[in-house]
Amino acid sequence: MRLSVIIKTLNEQANIERAIRSALDAVAAVGSGEVIVADSKSTDRTCEIAAQFPVRIVQLSHAEDRCCGVGAQLGYAVAQGEYLYILDGDMTFEPGFVEAAIAALEQDSGLAGVGGQVREMNLDNEEFVNRAQRRLAHFEPGQVDRLDMGGLYRRSALAQVGYFTNQNLHAYEEFELAARLASAGWRLRRLDHPGICHYGHTETSYRLLAKRWTSRYAWGCGELLRQSLGKPHLSFVLTRLHVYRLYFAVLVWCFAAATFVLLAAVNGTPLLALAGLGMLALPVLLMSLRRKSLARGLYAVSAWGVFSAGLLAGLLAKPRREPTDSVRCVSLK
Structure with a gap:
């Protein structure tokens, strides 16, 4: 079988028909394949x-067992295709991308995976606005160190590194896959070709930020670090995932500010309390000036706080299962 498209879903009733039709069109375009809906026990x-x-x-x-890392692994357990694509339930393929991605993999035997350009369809949320504006290096055409937002992978490369995605991770599952592939000598590439449309969340910025915590998505970077300890790809994780430097700096900054406030309470020194509060307010001021908006500056710093706390929570969280364990699932169709 040529292609397996794995659609990860959790309560995607508003998007799933669009995603499936797109995936079926992609399979038809390459001649043979299958579409697998890997559902995380949706309630809709x-x-x-x-x-x-x-x-x-x-x-x-x-x-x-719900988490970002379990969906692709759930689909991988039953997939039969020579090439596999991770597609979120709120995404659709751009015409011609899968054919171009397969051609790239067939022309270069050292490529493990290929991604395309991502078009964000929902720009009402601050997170997606920032993502669309930043133009991060791994979204630029050429060789990249990860395929965030999905990619087409070679089955033989996935078999070599043991599993598709780590079912303990609530985020960064594609980065963890990239780290394992790089350690095994494989490369990744992003084409200068439209890849997918992402419709994204429709919640307000702060409601989505709260959801990132309650769903443990914010814990992902800490879980990734814990899962990488003692592994060959640890250095890749620490050197390539630059958010660690930011989140550790935020934690140190907050600890220092809290120390000033605590000392002020113990010693009755108002200046120390003001210094601590000033330290907390300074990042908001600087980010507001940088983004020319108090609201955007406040949101950015709030997000830093949530994800920095998540780093600690994820690092301390005990993994539920071994990444290579079978996913506990049932077949519905």
């Missing part, structure tokens, strides 16, 4: 809608 009509199409549906058996 996602699976009911998906069942109306010629797709395979597998679903987690236990809701507590």
Whole structure:
């Protein structure tokens, strides 16, 4: 079989039909393949809608296993394609991308995966506005160190590194995959070709930020670090994921500010308290000036705080399962 498209879903009833139709078109364009809906125990009509199409549906058996890293691994367990694509339920393929990606993999035997250009369709949320404006290096055409937002992977490369995505990770699952592939000598590439449209979350910025914490998405960088300890790809993780420097700096800064406030309370020194509060306010001021907006500056610093706390929480969290363990699931179709 040529292609397996794995669509990760959790309560995607508003998007799933669009994603499936896009995936079926991609399979038809390359001649043979399958579409697998890997569902994280949705509580809406996602699976009911998906069942109306010629797709395979597998679903987690236990809701507590939900995380970003489990979806691709769930689909990988039943996939048969020579090439595999991770597609989120709120994404669609751009015409011609899968054919171009397969051609690139066939022309270069050292490539493990290929991505395309990402078009953000929802720019009402601060997170997605920032993502669209920053133009990070790994979203530029050429050789990249990760394929965030999905990619087409060579099955033989995935088999060599043991598993598709780590089912303990609530985020950074594609980065962890990239780290393992790089350690095994494989390369990744992003084409200068439209790849996918991402419709994203429709929540307000702060509601989404709260969701990032309650879903443990914010814990992902800490979980990644813990899962990488003692592994050959640890140096790749520490040197390539630059948010660690930011989040550790935020933690040190907050600790120093809290120390000033605590000393002020113990010694009755108002100046120390003002110094501590000033330290907390300074990043907001600087980011507001940089982004020319108090609201955007405040949101940026709030996000730093949430994800820095998540770094600690994820680092301390005990992994639930071994990455190579079978995913607990049932087949619905």
